[in-house]
Amino acid sequence: MERKRYDAVALLSGGLDSILAVKVIEEQGLAVKCLHFVSPFFGKPGKVKHWEAIYGLDITAVDLGEDFAALLRERPAHGFGKVLNPCVDCKIIMISRAREMMERYGASFIITGEVLGQRPMSQRRDTLNVIRRDAGVKELLLRPLCAQKLDPTPAEESGLVDRSRLHAIFGRGRKEQMALAEKYGLTEIPTPAGGCKLAERENARRYWPVLAHSPHAAAAEFKLANIGRQYWAGPHWLSIGRHQADNEALVRFAFPADLHFKVAGFPGPLAIGRQFDGKLWDAEVVRDAAAFVASFSPKAVREGTPVSVRVAGPDGMAEVSVTPARTTPLGWSELNWQGVREEIRADARARALPVPEGNDDGPDGQSE
Numbered sequence: 001m002e003r004k005r006y007d008a009v010a011l012l013s014g015g016l017d018s019i020l021a022v023k024v025i026e027e028q029g030l031a032v033k034c035l036h037f038v039s040p041f042f043g044k045p046g047k048v049k050h051w052e053a054i055y056g057l058d059i060t061a062v063d064l065g066e067d068f069a070a071l072l073r074e075r076p077a078h079g080f081g082k083v084l085n086p087c088v089d090c091k092i093i094m095i096s097r098a099r100e101m102m103e104r105y106g107a108s109f110i111i112t113g114e115v116l117g118q119r120p121m122s123q124r125r126d127t128l129n130v131i132r133r134d135a136g137v138k139e140l141l142l143r144p145l146c147a148q149k150l151d152p153t154p155a156e157e158s159g160l161v162d163r164s165r166l167h168a169i170f171g172r173g174r175k176e177q178m179a180l181a182e183k184y185g186l187t188e189i190p191t192p193a194g195g196c197k198l199a200e201r202e203n204a205r206r207y208w209p210v211l212a213h214s215p216h217a218a219a220a221e222f223k224l225a226n227i228g229r230q231y232w233a234g235p236h237w238l239s240i241g242r243h244q245a246d247n248e249a250l251v252r253f254a255f256p257a258d259l260h261f262k263v264a265g266f267p268g269p270l271a272i273g274r275q276f277d278g279k280l281w282d283a284e285v286v287r288d289a290a291a292f293v294a295s296f297s298p299k300a301v302r303e304g305t306p307v308s309v310r311v312a313g314p315d316g317m318a319e320v321s322v323t324p325a326r327t328t329p330l331g332w333s334e335l336n337w338q339g340v341r342e343e344i345r346a347d348a349r350a351r352a353l354p355v356p357e358g359n360d361d362g363p364d365g366q367s368e
């Protein structure tokens with residue numbers, strides 16, 4: 001049964017720093033409720049039980065999917081990092097949600113595993129201050145790993161937390177964290193932070209066209225974009241499975257108004273065509289998509305004659321006869337990162353938002 005009262009809530013990404021930050025506070029005899037935020041872009045809800053068991057933590061998974069979809073739709077006020085990662089706004093959302101949840105747990109402060117100077121965008125001192133201010137947690141936020149490099153917080157000043165037992169870690173080195181991990185007897189050291197899909201070019205190019213073309217861009221659409229291969233022809237979106245697991249996931253994330261394409265009589269992938277807002281695709285678009293989908297069935301291609309593709313949609317099932325073709329009049333293609341990056345920059349300029357800088361030499365990386 002869940003404990004009624006905690007001293008603090010913590011943002012727990014599952015990265016080493018976030019775990020250590022909690023341990024440092026728990027070591028002082030304080031109770032911490034860990035919040036593990038989940039969205040189509042980050043979070044491992046399936047690991048919560050495992051982490052609880054091996055690290056002895058008390059963790060609740062919190063779904064931020066729709067908050068995040070809204071943030072991307074409306075664009076982050078503090079801009080994107082090197083890829084599609086809105087790190088500053090992300091932190092503000094997470095910490096704001098933690099603040100809302102404090103009351104439920106009876107907590108009086110919030111812990112994060114941030115370390116000053118560790119990451120380029122979201123963990124600089126000025127950025128940390130922006131986050132503190134915009135999340136409305138100026139007095140509540142405690143960063144145990146670098147607290148001694150920051151001004152004392154009320155939790156320290158009141159004596160609830162012993163500041164002398166907090167840390168002054170700075171920069172990108174991992175030596176001090178590894179020493180702490182040993183001290184706390186962590187048997188499994190999480191691999192260096194990572195795993196935010198918004199910070200990966202391969203995934204950003206999947207998400208950007210959803211933002212550009214979907215009238216609503218809900219969390220469920222980004223979940224669909226995570227699966228299989230993603231092809232676009234103007235505003236028309238096809239998600240094509242690469243294997244059985246993809247095909248099953250596509251069915252799970254399809255909307256009732258979607259079209260399901262499958263070549264008949266030959267092995268081949270499932271493809272989902274999204275009819276945004278239930279707007280039906282023209283017969284020409286359906287035929288074009290069917291020919292393209294059929295080209296992913298090697299046996300159908302080898303046949304050298306027209307094949308049947310079953311197209312199931314909200315109006316029932318139809319079969320269209322097409323010649324498999326990877327190049328079709330509509331020109332289905334996967335977006336490449338360079339093109340997407342230019343679109344992201346142009347979009348930011350048009351909205352008078354910060355334009356992502358940098359030479360694209362790597363992602364900003366997931367924060368703790």
Ligand code: SF4
Nearest residue numbers: 087090196365366367
């Ligand atoms: S990299 Fe981390 S801080 Fe940045 S958007 Fe992703 S989860 Fe948020």
